[in-house]
Amino acid sequence: MQQTTQLRLHENVQFIYELVLAQMELRSSGVQFEVGSSLRSFSTNGSLDPEGLLRRSAYVMSLQLPGQEPQCTDYHHIQRFNQTQSINQYLTHWFYPYKGKFHPQMIRALLGIIGLRPGHLVLDPFIGSGTTAVEAQLLGIDCIGVDVSPLCRLISRVKTQSWAHLSEIEAASEYVAPCVRDTKQQRLFRTVEDREFPDGPVKDFFDLAEMIARSDNSRRRRDPVDAFVYNRDRMFASVGDHVEVKESLGLEFGDVQVLDSDARALDVPDESVDGIVTSPPYSLALNYVKNDEHALEAMGYDLSEISEGFIGVRGRGKERFSLYDEDMRQCAREMQRVLKPGAMAAVVIGNMVYEGSEIDTTAMFIQACESAGLVLEQVVDKIIFGLYNVMQKEYILLLRKA
Ligand SMILES: C[S@@+](CC[C@H](N)C(=O)[O-])C[C@H]1O[C@@H](n2cnc3c(N)ncnc32)[C@H](O)[C@@H]1O
Structure with a gap:
């Protein structure tokens, strides 16, 4: 009879950096393992917390304890709740x-x-x-997300709060009528019977459905009313999936602010955040x-006014780089300030290509972190897709507050 526990990775894990992260993930859970010849399976005779791995692992698809049938991880189930064609865009991830x-x-x-576990608090100072x-919410980790962009804050709220308001959102949809005649008109929908939605999750949901429709219209020339109805219905389905995943896997969601x-x-x-x-x-x-x-204007913002808060847009030419560097140094000091002693930061960063030349923004940021008191422990190389014109490679920096 087989004496070792076998672990298998998800089929979609294919890049070197993913294999590296898969091994780091196992080590962070205290698993000692041998790598199989395919690099996609692992065996272990050592001690293991099967429940923890099944609950938390991102890269392990299944775990087979000696003499037992393989069991699939929560993540394997979560990924299946997907209303899109893209494997990464499960649950509400696809919104916008x-x-x-x-x-x-x-x-x-x-x-x-x-090292984050349920009940810990993670910060993303650029929540996008x-x-x-x-992801933190699904793992029971509390999260603070910060962004200067009102659109990003709207997207982040709708993705994480709608599950708790699904019935209100469904009931409110009775009062929503798509109404566009002129695509430049402020709203793509109006509330019937003079029902204005107060600020909150219901209004956020329909506002975001509108912003997704506007984006579809500007990028793909899709009719805005059709796009609004189509995206709103798909959003309902994804929020329903969010509720179902929570119930079927018995997940305790983390709080999101x-x-x-x-x-x-x-x-x-x-010193208030754990990572x-x-x-x-x-x-x-x-x-x-x-x-x-398109979305920011439809939300009623003056673009030149809100641009001022964004890092990297101040100044011209060389001055722009030095201002960017100065801003990122300040961000590194803030990250150091809010982290608890010994806590870690994972930062995904790439060198940017500006007017044809590569700028070593990664080295600039590492230097900023080190002078702020964050020690670089590891760098993982990561190739990227989709942004070739602005960046070819990213790095995952693992830093620790000294
Ligand atoms: C690379 S994106 C983050 C993308 C995100 N990781 C995601 O998965 O969508 C960086 C974000 O930084 C935000 N940003 C720019 N300047 C900022 C500032 N001063 N404070 C906070 N956020 C800022 C931008 O609005 C943008 O959303």
């Missing part, structure tokens, strides 16, 4: 086609690798489209405000 989203499986792994928040704050002056107390998972803005190369201008 935000450029530069994290790969959710990698974030789940990094949360574990930096909320990937860290969704999305803050309108600035990564250079975080509204977060000293940071983030990626800084690539705004020297990618103008976030321009990229989302």
Whole structure:
């Protein structure tokens, strides 16, 4: 009879950096293992917390204890609740086609690798489209997400709060009528019988459905009313999936707070967070405000006014780089300030290509972290897809507060 426990990775795990993270994930759970010849399976005779692995692992698909049938991890089940064609866009991850989203499986792994467990608090000072928040929530880890972009805050809220308000959202949809005649009109829907939604999860949900429809219209020329109805219905289905995954796997969700704050002056107390998972803005190369201008304008923002808060857009030419460096140094000091002693940060960062030349923003940031008192413990190389024009390679930096 087989005496060892066998672990198998998910079929979609294929890049070297994923194999590296899969091994780091096992080590962070205290598993001593031998790597199988395919590199995608592991065996262990040592002590193991099967329950913890089944609950938390991102890269392990199944675990077979000696003499037992293989058991699948929670993540294997979670990934199946997917209303899209893309394997990464399960549950609410697909809400809004935000450029530069994290790969959710990698974030789940990094949360574990930096030692975060249920009840801990993670911070993402650049929450973007909320990937860290969704993954932390699924793992029972509390999360504070910060972003200067009101669109990013809206996306992050809707992705993580709608599950608790599904019946209100469904009931409210009776009062929502798509109403566009002119695509430049402020709203793509109106509430019938003079019912205005107060600020809150119901309003957020329909506002985001509208922003997704506007984006579909501007990128794909899809009819805005059709896009609104189509996306709203798909969003309902994904929020339903979120509820079902919680119930069927008995998950205790972590709390999520999305803050309108600035990564250079975080509204977060000293030494209060157990870990940071983030990626800084690539705004020297990618103008976030321009990229989302349709949505931001429809939300009623003045683009030039809100641009000022974004890191990487101040100044011109060389001055722009030095201001970016200065801002990122301030962010590193803030990260150091809010981390508990000994706690870790995982930062996904790449060198940017600006007007054809590569700028070593990674080295700049490592230097900023070290002078702020964050010690670099490991660097994992990561190739990237989808942003070739602005960046070819990213690195995962693992830093620890001294
Ligand atoms: C690389 S993106 C984050 C993407 C995110 N990891 C995701 O999965 O969607 C960086 C984010 O930094 C935000 N940002 C720029 N300047 C900021 C500042 N001063 N404070 C906080 N957030 C800022 C941008 O709005 C953008 O959403």
